[in-house]
Amino acid sequence: MARSINIAGVSLELEQRGSGRPLLFLHPGEGLQPQLEWLDLLARHFRVIAPHHPGWSNSALPDWLMTVDDLAYLYLDLAAFEALENAILLGACFGGWIAAEMAIRDTRRFAQLVLADPLGIKVGGFTERDIADMHAISREDYARLAWADPAKGERDLMRLPDTELAGIARGREAFARFGWKPYMHNPRLRHWLHRIDLPTLLLWGEQDGIVSTTYGQAWQAEIRAAQMQVIPHAGHFPHWEQPKDFVDRLVRFVESN
Amino acid sequence: MRCWYFSEMAYHPAWEAGLARGTLRVVLPSSNFDPPTAHGLLNRYLDEFALCDEVGLDIMVNEHHSTATCMTVSVPMALAIIARETKRARLLSLGTPIANRPDPVRVAEEMAWLDVLSGGRLEMGLVKGAPYEIQPANSNPATLMRRYWEAHDLILKAMSTHDGPFNWEGEFFHYRSVNIWPKPIQKPAPPVWMTGMSVDTGKLAAERGHVVGTLLSGGTAKPMYDAYRQRARELGWDAGPDRMAFAAVVGVGATREEGLRRADQIADYVRTAPVVAEPFTNPPGYNSIGANVAIMKAGPRAHRIVKDRQGNSIDHRRATVQQFMDTDTVFAGTPDEVFQQIRDFSIRMGGIGHLLFFGQGGHLGHEDATENIKLFGREVAPRLRDLSVEPASAAAE
Numbered sequence: 014m015a016r017s018i019n020i021a022g023v024s025l026e027l028e029q030r031g032s033g034r035p036l037l038f039l040h041p042g043e044g045l046q047p048q049l050e051w052l053d054l055l056a057r058h059f060r061v062i063a064p065h066h067p068g069w070s071n072s073a074l075p076d077w078l079m080t081v082d083d084l085a086y087l088y089l090d091l092a093a094f095e096a097l098e099n100a101i102l103l104g105a106c107f108g109g110w111i112a113a114e115m116a117i118r119d120t121r122r123f124a125q126l127v128l129a130d131p132l133g134i135k136v137g138g139f140t141e142r143d144i145a146d147m148h149a150i151s152r153e154d155y156a157r158l159a160w161a162d163p164a165k166g167e168r169d170l171m172r173l174p175d176t177e178l179a180g181i182a183r184g185r186e187a188f189a190r191f192g193w194k195p196y197m198h199n200p201r202l203r204h205w206l207h208r209i210d211l212p213t214l215l216l217w218g219e220q221d222g223i224v225s226t227t228y229g230q231a232w233q234a235e236i237r238a239a240q241m242q243v244i245p246h247a248g249h250f251p252h253w254e255q256p257k258d259f260v261d262r263l264v265r266f267v268e269s270n
Numbered sequence: 271m272r273c274w275y276f277s278e279m280a281y282h283p284a285w286e287a288g289l290a291r292g293t294l295r296v297v298l299p300s301s302n303f304d305p306p307t308a309h310g311l312l313n314r315y316l317d318e319f320a321l322c323d324e325v326g327l328d329i330m331v332n333e334h335h336s337t338a339t340c341m342t343v344s345v346p347m348a349l350a351i352i353a354r355e356t357k358r359a360r361l362l363s364l365g366t367p368i369a370n371r372p373d374p375v376r377v378a379e380e381m382a383w384l385d386v387l388s389g390g391r392l393e394m395g396l397v398k399g400a401p402y403e404i405q406p407a408n409s410n411p412a413t414l415m416r417r418y419w420e421a422h423d424l425i426l427k428a429m430s431t432h433d434g435p436f437n438w439e440g441e442f443f444h445y446r447s448v449n450i451w452p453k454p455i456q457k458p459a460p461p462v463w464m465t466g467m468s469v470d471t472g473k474l475a476a477e478r479g480h481v482v483g484t485l486l487s488g489g490t491a492k493p494m495y496d497a498y499r500q501r502a503r504e505l506g507w508d509a510g511p512d513r514m515a516f517a518a519v520v521g522v523g524a525t526r527e528e529g530l531r532r533a534d535q536i537a538d539y540v541r542t543a544p545v546v547a548e549p550f551t552n553p554p555g556y557n558s559i560g561a562n563v564a565i566m567k568a569g570p571r572a573h574r575i576v577k578d579r580q581g582n583s584i585d586h587r588r589a590t591v592q593q594f595m596d597t598d599t600v601f602a603g604t605p606d607e608v609f610q611q612i613r614d615f616s617i618r619m620g621g622i623g624h625l626l627f628f629g630q631g632g633h634l635g636h637e638d639a640t641e642n643i644k645l646f647g648r649e650v651a652p653r654l655r656d657l658s659v660e661p662a663s664a665a666a667e
Contacts, residue, residue, distance in 0.1 A: 076416070076441070149297075149405065149549050170566045182562035185554035190412035 015047075017071075020090050024073040027064040031056030034267075035100040037092060037123075038063040039108030041250060042132075042147075042188040044070065044181070051256040058264050062095060064088070066108075068187025070180045081133070081191055081199060085114035089122075097122045101267060102211075105129040105252055106223075107192065110199070116213075117205040125270055126211040127263055128232065130221050130249050132192070134203040136231040143231075144197045145223045148189070158222030159249040166250075206235035212270040213239040216262060218247035218254065240266075271616065271654040273625045274362050275322040275643060276330040276517065278340035278539065279315040279348075282632030283307055285542055288338050293547035295337040295402045302338065312341060316351060318630060318639050323356035325647025330362040330626055332395075335406035339543050346380040353388040361388055364463055364483060364626070365395020368425065369418040370407035375448055377421070378428035382454040390455035395463040395483070396422050401557075402550040412555030417442045424448075430458035463515070470558075472497030476509060483515035483626065486540060486586070487576040488598030488615060491516055495619055511616070511623035519594065519628040520612075521602040522645040532634060532642050533602035534591040539631030540599060541587050605649030612654060625654065 017026050028047045036059035040046075045065050055061050066084060068074030078087075088111065092100065102123045104112030109131025116126050136143045145158050156163035170178065213236050217229040226243055233239045242262050247254040284302040288294035322329050331348045334340035342348050345363045353361060361384070366377050385392040398418055404411045420440045427436070428450050435447035454460055463481040464471060472494035475482035482498055484491045495514050502509035519540060521533025552565060575583045578596035586599070594600035601611040616622045627646060630639050 079413075148553065151548050171569060173566075175563055175567075178563040178566050179559050181566070182554075182559045185562075186412045186559070189410060189554040193410040193412065194408055 018091075018094070020094055021087055023067055023075060023078065023087060025064045025067065025087075025091070026071045027062060028052065029063070030061050031058070032060050033058060035060045035062060035095070035097045037088065037097065037100055037102050039088065039102075039104035039111045040066065040069070041106030041108055042184075042192065043106070043250070044184045046253065049253055049256070051252040051259065054256050054260040055263075058260070058267075059101065062091075062097075064091065066111075066184075066187065068190065069184040074183075074187055074190070079190065081111055081114050084111045084191070085118060089115055089119055092122045099124045101125050101127065103127040103129070103263070104131060106249060107132055107188065107197070109133065110197070110202075113202060113206065113209070114199070116211060117202070117208045120209070120211050123211055125267055126209065126213040127216060127266065128213065129216045129251055129259070130218055130224055130229070131215075131232065132197040132224060133199060134206070134228075134232065134235075135195070135198045135200050136203070136228060143224065143228050146196065147223065148193075161218065161220040161246050161248045161254060165254055203231075203235055206232070207237065209236050209239075211238070212266075214263070214266040215239055215241040216251055216259065217241060217243050218249055218251040219243045219245050220247065221249045223249040242266075271511070271612075271623055271625055271657045272328055272360070273627055273646070273651040273654055274328040274330040274360075275319070275629050275647075276332070276364075276626050277315055277318060277628075277630035278332065278334065279312060279342050280539060280630070280632035281308060281311065281338045281341050282538070284338035285538070285632065289542070289545060293545060293550075294339050294542050295334075295546045296405050296550050297547055298336075298338055308341060314636050315341075315630065316348075316355070318636070318643060319352050320355040321640055321643050322647065323359045325644055325651075326358070327627070327643065327647045327651055328360040328362065329356065330364050332364050333367070334400070335403060337402075339539065346384055349384050349392070350387065353384060353391070356388075356391075360391045360393055362393040362463065362626075363395050364393075364465060365397040367399030367403055367407070368396050368421040369414045370399050370403055370409040371421065374421040374424045374443055375428055375445060375450065378425045379450045381425070381460065382429055382450055382452050385454035385456055385460050386452045390460075392454070392456070392460040393463060393481075394460040395465065396425065397463075397465045401553055402546045404553045404556065405550050410555075411553035413442070414556060426459055426462070429454055429460075466494065469493050469497040473501040475513075476501035477505065479507075479513070481513050481515055481624065483517065483624070485517035485626070486597070486599045488516075488579070488618065489577045491598075492619055495622070499620065511621035514619065514622040515624035515626055516598075516615075516619070516622050517626035517628060518598065518612075519600040519602075519631065520608060520625075520642070520646055520650075521591075521600065522605055522608050522642055522650060524604070524645075526603045526607060529603040529608065530591050532638050533594075533600045535634040535638070536628055536631035536642075537589075537591055537594050537600055538633055539628060540594065541589070542632075544586055605645055608646070609650050609653050612650070613657060616657065 065072040109128040110133030156166045160166040233241045244251040252259045287302045288298045333342045333345045435449040438445045464475045465483045476498040499509045519536045521529045523529035
């Protein structure tokens with residue numbers, strides 16, 4: 014069920030489902046989409062805590078909150094507020110970037126880290142794009158890059174109620190605030206990934222055209238205890254596109270580490 | 271009413287390539303640009319600006335980036351030349367896209383320098399900029415208006431502070447010693463203009479007493495002017511026509527046919543300007559949440575449609591000159607006809623004090639452009655200038 018809490022003066026809306034070990038899920042730039050299958054599948058195994066990031070859906074976005082650093086501290090505060098112990102930290106896409114920024118700072122409340130197709134680091138040269146410019150291509154081209162089966166990503170916006178459309182518009186604006194420049198990465202993050210002292214699983218959609226599996230290998234090379242698994246028939250959002258495979262792999266990793 | 275001649279200094283030889291590609295902006299490669307051809311065009315356009323001074327017109331310059339529609343990349347650079355080539359014309363920068371500029375103090379310096387160079391003839395537009403300017407500038411659209419207002423306040427403070435350095439530790443801009451030299455001739459600063467198309471812009475401009483300008487559609491302009499006047503009344507003052515500006519294509523000829531032909535050619539500017547690749551038309555945060563909800567509900571192809579005076583939808587990319595006249599985008603005909611059209615328009619708007627005259631749209635040749643400027647400057651503008659003595663209340667029906 015959805016609830017609202019106040020962390021560091023920021024009113025956050027969050028979903029909580031299931032019981033068992035706590036799992037903090039940080040959502041992609043596209044939003045949480047709690048109505049999709051992935052969340053209930055995860056909730057069969059874990060107590061899933063999934064905030065809407067500040068600026069997405071009904072979570073507040075104060076003017077001062079400007080960077081992914083701020084989000085990392087906000088969610089470390091959330092983990093303390095919820096008294097999480099031995100928790101799993103899971104971030105997808107933009108949420109993976111936030112999770113990595115948390116994990117280089119403080120991992121006391123977490124036992125494992127799972128990053129699904131994360132944004133956030135710079136690998137290539139000045140004129141190489143590690144991360145597709147999602148804001149410079151048509152919605153159709155974006156769907157082709159982000160999904161193995163673009164039809165699965167289609168949403169008929171014209172049929173949604175105004176409140177939901179407003180949530181989408183807010184989320185798009187917030188995603189730009191945090192990720193516009195430098196584009197969807199922190200130039201320094203890669204140099205601190207060695208600080209991550211958790212067993213780490215990188216899950217990657219095989220057909221991800223936003224950040225490729227090669228980019229995933231660069232993440233793997235920087236994190237000491239990282240393994241990488243590639244999910245077939247999935248693009249940038251494997252938890253949406255192949256939720257069963259995604260959750261199975263995550264559960265196996267959690268149980269064996 | 272003051273009349274300001276305006277040309278984007280188009281690079282029209284690349285328009286066909288841009289139309290074929292579906293965008294004239296942002297992603298049209300400069301392989302479509304021939305520098306020797308542009309050398310001739312830029313010098314010709316500057317000659318046309320200089321002519322305005324001889325026939326008694328004021329002058330406006332704007333800037334765009336990465337586009338075949340406009341070669342002016344820097345308003346101060348163009349106005350520096352025009353200031354030297356003119357003696358009487360007031361010079362309107364409309365303007366500097368201050369939320370896309372990393373250094374507002376540099377903007378204040380350049381504007382002050384222009385005011386000094388021109389002998390106090392500068393009018394200073396501080397503009398938000400079009401949505402497709404975000405990508406070339408790579409400025410963050412989600413914080414655009416916060417940056418705009420911080421830059422606006424800093425620029426005006428920098429121009430009007432004369433007792434030594436001040437510091438600025440803002441959200442977006444940081445300076446330890448702001449102390450600009452030269453300072454402007456006009457005190458406390460040259461007149462400030464804003465541009466927009468919304469009621470909110472009208473209110474915000476009224477709160478500062480700035481001139482507000484809009485373009486191309488009377489249907490959009492009227493609510494903005496009304497909002498300005500109402501907000502001014504709420505704040506205890508009456509906003510006269512001198513606070514309202516409107517940009518339109520104007521074609522004047524010895525005959526009606528000649529005026530319409532010239533307007534039709536200039537209107538190619540209006541037809542090409544909206545041809546922009548879809549991702550750059552609405553960057554996230556550029557428009558309000560409410561406007562974005564409306565855009566999502568309307569579907570992706572609804573932009574660039576305006577209503578004519580009968581309420582019909584007109585697509586600017588394909589409109590005829592007559593349709594443009596019905597949306598108040600174009601005024602055209604003989605000097606008498608053009609005067610009547612603009613006067614009637616001003617009355618319908620409740621009184622406007624500035625006409626920004628699009629007099630060059632690419633394919634209009636130099637001879638036609640200069641004839642258009644001369645006829646407008648000598649036959650139309652003097653009669654419009656006398657309109658400015660009418661108070662807004664008398665002009666409103």
